[in-house]
Amino acid sequence: MIDIRDVSKSFTLHNQGGAVIRVMEGASLHVAPGECVALTGASGAGKSTLMRVIYGNYLAASGSVLVGGLDVARAEPREILRLRREVLGYVSQFLRVVPRVPTVEVVAEPLLALGVDPEAARARAEALLRRLNIPERLWPLSPTTFSGGEQQRVNIARGFAHAYPALLLDEPTASLDAENRAVVLELIAEAKARGAAIVGIFHDVEARARVCDRVVDVSGFTPGVAA
Amino acid sequence: MSPLLRVAGIEKRYGARIGCADVSFDLYPGEVMGIVGESGSGKSTLLNCLAGHLAPDAGQVIFDTWRMGPVDTVTMSEPERRMLSRTDWAFVHQHARDGLRMSVSAGGNIGERLMAVGDRHYGRIRAAALDWLDRVEIDGARIDDRPSAFSGGMQQRLQIARNLVTGPRLVFMDEPTGGLDVSVQARLLDLLRGLVRRMGLSAIIVTHDLAVVRLLADRLMVMKDGRVVESGLTDQVLDDPQHGYTQLLVSSVLQV
Numbered sequence: 001m002i003d004i005r006d007v008s009k010s011f012t013l014h015n016q017g018g019a020v021i022r023v024m025e026g027a028s029l030h031v032a033p034g035e036c037v038a039l040t041g042a043s044g045a046g047k048s049t050l051m052r053v054i055y056g057n058y059l060a061a062s063g064s065v066l067v068g069g070l071d072v073a074r075a076e077p078r079e080i081l082r083l084r085r086e087v088l089g090y091v092s093q094f095l096r097v098v099p100r101v102p103t104v105e106v107v108a109e110p111l112l113a114l115g116v117d118p119e120a121a122r123a124r125a126e127a128l129l130r131r132l133n134i135p136e137r138l139w140p141l142s143p144t145t146f147s148g149g150e151q152q153r154v155n156i157a158r159g160f161a162h163a164y165p166a167l168l169l170d171e172p173t174a175s176l177d178a179e180n181r182a183v184v185l186e187l188i189a190e191a192k193a194r195g196a197a198i199v200g201i202f203h204d205v206e207a208r209a210r211v212c213d214r215v216v217d218v219s220g221f222t223p224g225v226a227a
Numbered sequence: 228m229s230p231l232l233r234v235a236g237i238e239k240r241y242g243a244r245i246g247c248a249d250v251s252f253d254l255y256p257g258e259v260m261g262i263v264g265e266s267g268s269g270k271s272t273l274l275n276c277l278a279g280h281l282a283p284d285a286g287q288v289i290f291d292t293w294r295m296g297p298v299d300t301v302t303m304s305e306p307e308r309r310m311l312s313r314t315d316w317a318f319v320h321q322h323a324r325d326g327l328r329m330s331v332s333a334g335g336n337i338g339e340r341l342m343a344v345g346d347r348h349y350g351r352i353r354a355a356a357l358d359w360l361d362r363v364e365i366d367g368a369r370i371d372d373r374p375s376a377f378s379g380g381m382q383q384r385l386q387i388a389r390n391l392v393t394g395p396r397l398v399f400m401d402e403p404t405g406g407l408d409v410s411v412q413a414r415l416l417d418l419l420r421g422l423v424r425r426m427g428l429s430a431i432i433v434t435h436d437l438a439v440v441r442l443l444a445d446r447l448m449v450m451k452d453g454r455v456v457e458s459g460l461t462d463q464v465l466d467d468p469q470h471g472y473t474q475l476l477v478s479s480v481l482q483v
């Protein structure tokens with residue numbers, strides 16, 4: 001489902017003397033349907049960068065990034081947008097939303113974008129919010145003023161609204177209490193059971209052990225360091 | 228799916244000065260493209276060439292029309308172009324007064340557009356005007372008021388209603404939120420996003436505000452000195468800009 005081959009990534013800072021920061025070289029990763037692979041490595045090793053490259057948010061300098069058969073490193077914007085609508089979900093570390101939009105709509109949006117009936121989309125959104133213990137009185141409000149943990153749960157609810165065949169999870173349990181962490185791990189297990197290919201970053205070793213089938217240390221892709 | 232708009236090699240000069248040059252891109256149905264760049268970079272010149280308000284010195288603007296299929300709007304006759312601008316296109320100006328008739332009531336501003344495409348049924352026109360006032364969050368009770376009595380944000384929403392009532396397929400917008408307070412901008416953006424999604428519109432939005440394109444645009448084109456220096460998926464261009472000018476643009480704003 002996700003097949004990354006020999007990907008490199010660098011940042012050229014044109015306004016800082018053209019400094020080139022080489023972040024990644026020779027990155028390869030294969031994730032089959034129903035499998036969850038954890039990315040590990042010290043802070044700054046490139047875990048989030050690799051995830052963003054898979055999502056098409058960062059441009060790979062070379063190599064191929066196949067997701068559901070589409071090479072994200074070369075695809076047109078509209079092909080990537082379609083992939084993101086239908087195939088590839090992403091729970092980023094921070095929630096980014098349009099001001100004024102109620103929480104329940106934020107969560108239902110991926111389904112509405114797919115043309116799902118609004119009533120059904122809303123019902124699914126409400127079920128997820130309830131499961132993630134977001135109090136019902138918050139549903140009609142914009143999540144912009146919520147606490148960090150609440151925003152993260154809204155972000156997770158949105159990421160799981162549609163049954164994406166592939167999912168990227170960047171520290172989905174970072175600021176959650178034990179109860180909500182357990183819910184997120186359940187959601188991940190269910191996604192795996194229906195065949196989703198998942199790439200995750202988990203600081204929490206126990207959580208990682210519970211849901212991940214394999215671990216890939218991205219330090220092995222750091223330029224100039226022998227793998 | 229074939230493109231709604233194919234732009235090839237558009238160039239416009241003002242004497243020796245370049246307005247815009249060498250601009251080519253395809254826009255597909257339902258796509259929203261943002262054009263960013265600092266003041267004087269050629270955004271408005273380009274938009275006006277695309278919308279038929281300015282005659283480019285070179286290039287083609289091939290639009291897939293309802294009636295005739297793909298046609299080069301640069302070489303079509305003026306009456307044909309005028310008709311197209313009523314039936315297939317909409318143009319939202321930065322200053323609402325440029326896109327509204329200030330001496331005509333709010334309802335009249337909306338109804339006039341329907342009459343321009345041949346609707347003559349008073350009851351139906353009035354009902355459509357009321358429906359559109361509601362969609363842009365203007366109280367129906369204000370239908371007989373003139374736009375001069377409206378706030379800036381309301382005028383802009385009325386301009387949008389006037390433009391969208393005829394069900395265009397492509398909307399051109401030049402700094403649609405410029406000059407509005409931040410909170411008013413947010414409301415307008417939210418409204419525009421909803422309308423674009425529900426009506427399946429294609430749109431080209433010119434702005435110098437990166438937060439606006441982050442929210443509204445699928446794709447981004449960055450202009451400098453009349454030329455496109457970078458283009459791509461909006462979040463990719465903003466989060467991983469490749470060109471020095473885009474990096475400067477992105478790093479000069481606090482957070483988008």
Ligand SMILES: Nc1ncnc2c1ncn2[C@@H]1O[C@H](COP(=O)(O)OP(=O)(O)O)[C@@H](O)[C@H]1O
Pocket residue numbers: 011021023041042043044045046047048049050466467
């Ligand atoms: N947009 C960017 N511009 C420049 N450098 C970046 C950018 N994004 C990430 N980096 C650099 O890439 C390296 C890897 O970062 P990151 O992927 O966030 O690491 P991790 O998620 O493993 O902590 C860091 O040195 C970081 O500074």
Ligand SMILES: Nc1ncnc2c1ncn2[C@@H]1O[C@H](COP(=O)(O)OP(=O)(O)O)[C@@H](O)[C@H]1O
Pocket residue numbers: 241244245246247264265266267268269270271272273
């Ligand atoms: N009517 C005009 N006559 C002469 N020069 C013009 C005219 N309109 C625009 N220009 C010039 O063309 C360039 C691009 O302008 P414009 O398209 O308005 O940029 P933007 O919309 O990005 O601010 C600028 O150098 C501007 O001074």
Ligand SMILES: [Mg+2]
Pocket residue numbers: 047048049
């Ligand atoms: Mg990270």
Ligand SMILES: [Mg+2]
Pocket residue numbers: 270271272
């Ligand atoms: Mg301008």
